[in-house]
Amino acid sequence: MATRATDPLPPLDVNLSGFTGPDAGADQPFSKNPRKLWRVSRLGSPLELEQVRTARRSGFTGGKQRGSKLLVARAGMLSELQKLLWAHVAGAPIADQRAVNAALAARVPRRSPAEAQRRSELFSPEVEEQLKQLPRGPRILLVLQGMDASGKGGVVKSVVGAMNPLGVDVAAFGRPTAAQRRQHYLERVIAQLPEPGHVGVFDRSHYEDVLVPAVSGSHSEDQVAERVETLLLFEQELARRGFVIIKVMLHLSPQEQLARLLSRLDSEHKQWKYDPSDADARAQADTYQRVYAALLEATDAAYAPWHIIPADRKWYARLAVQELLIAALADLNLRWPPADYDIEAERRRLLE
Template sequence: MSKNEKNPHRLDVPLDGVRGPKGAKKTPFDGDPRALWRVNQYPSPLTLADVPTREKIGFKGKKDDGEDALAERSAMLADLQELMWAHVVAASENDRWEVAKAIAGRVPRRTPQEKARREELFSPEVETALNNLDRGPRVLLVLQGMDASGKGGVVKQVVSSMDPMGIEVAGFGKPTPAEQREHYLERVIRRLPRPGHVGVFDRSHYEDVLVPSITGSESPEEIERRIEALILFERELVRLGFVIIKVKLLISQEEQLDRLVSRLDREEKHWKYDPSDADARAEFDTYQELYSRVMEATDADHAPWHAIGADRKWYSRLAVQELLIAAFSDLKLRWPAADYDVEAERERLLKS
């Protein structure tokens, strides 16, 4: 089919377009959500302390407007997730190949120099695990943020609008003794989403850079090696069909304090508080500086970092939802055509 031919199976989901026959559903943001929160718009070196945490960038409405938009756009997000699953399960071989090629084309072809560097930074077990991953489109949403920045709320309010059968949520805390004996990427690869699925990392592979940097458990040279390894790791994921969205939820120290204290004020929230939260607050500025350096080093068009102000929970959730919609839309998938006679099957059913 030529580029100019109309495909009746194409799902038309422009960000300011329509969903089905109900009419226009405009994106709630002024501007392209792919660019509104990208960290590459800020001067280098990146300083996250300069990113506003309460400003409603690109949004003119009030809280009620934002919550209404979140509910309205959740239906589109659910449709797009279903479309990706349908593509993996039932699309023609030619369609699957076209999509796989388009995603892989977002990163350069692997060079001999990159291969050699990977051999230095990865382990044979990591290479084997990557080679054993199935190819196919899937979305990986990486959520990073200080305690109480709203990562869990994004999962519950945004991700939950999609079919839970197609969602895989993982988090990465302190490695277990068994994991400490492995290459740090091995546990990450085990939790990656399968083709057709949406994976959410509530804290992610970046913990293996951030935490050792704060604790001093790894040398500065090893931290630099790990940052380079993450860049090569994400390139390889894209070659396999991953669409990567990385989000840093930015919360002010004042708002974080209010949220942490509120956990102590309510018995049903005590379980969410950990005494280490107070220790982390003492390193707030250090974490911000470290995040700034790591995010700038690992930001790329194929694996972009977005810094989203999270003092307003509804706003950060709406922003993440729109990033997901944009990522799905960019895949330009189509509903698989039936490989049977639709009318004949309809007639058979009516006679049954």
């Protein structure tokens, strides 16, 4: 089972930090801890998505103008933290790297014989081999879920786009191909995971492999439950190998979704973004809400938390995701790798 907790994971206790973190200074956007503010575990059980307000500006004072300015202002901090993550993986002393890897792995319970047995039943040999080949090391995995037009692409462009693209891996998961349908459904997901030092973004994700079968009724309740268990075990293994997982559902009202979908039909520059299946999904909105609520609650864990972010205001959703990324990177407690050469000697050589 997932480790349910209201409080977020603490920063890694590795004593490497030379960075003050996102909570210092008067320009922080939110009055409450962003690690807690949108957590599923704070919303009560059973989770009822229709009770979560989609236009609420939780923890934020001000409007669009202030939010847009802060988004630009905080982009520099996010970019610097991304650079620090890559620098650690590329050049930190081995002792520092081992300390961070060990601290990340300690966030998840050790694998038990029962877990190993269950994995052998739920994972294919190919999946186990792929996981075995994953290198250890810190990296971020941002999972974006939400109904059509909830703003996933806008987050990728406006928030993730502020980081160095050489250190960002973005993957979008649509319908599996015929070849992928012959594989275990996790194989195509593992192939898109980020390398250590990178920030990975899933625009839709492995959760589609539970959500779609549950909504369509193509799988029985027992089969859906097995897939949920598979994802829990999968994310545990990722966390052991250094993945910092941030899962976000962009929560959009039916009224705002309708306005955004109609705007796509009204503009020739947006018509390519519309798919007739969007209307089919909208007709099943109640079913999606019910399945989403059960899925988010079942797969929320301290090491892989779900955040439900109100998405009717695009600027607010983007600012919230940005702050989650900043907090996750800062909590790694990394420091700039020290030079392993004589700085003054190298300065003289260059000047000569």
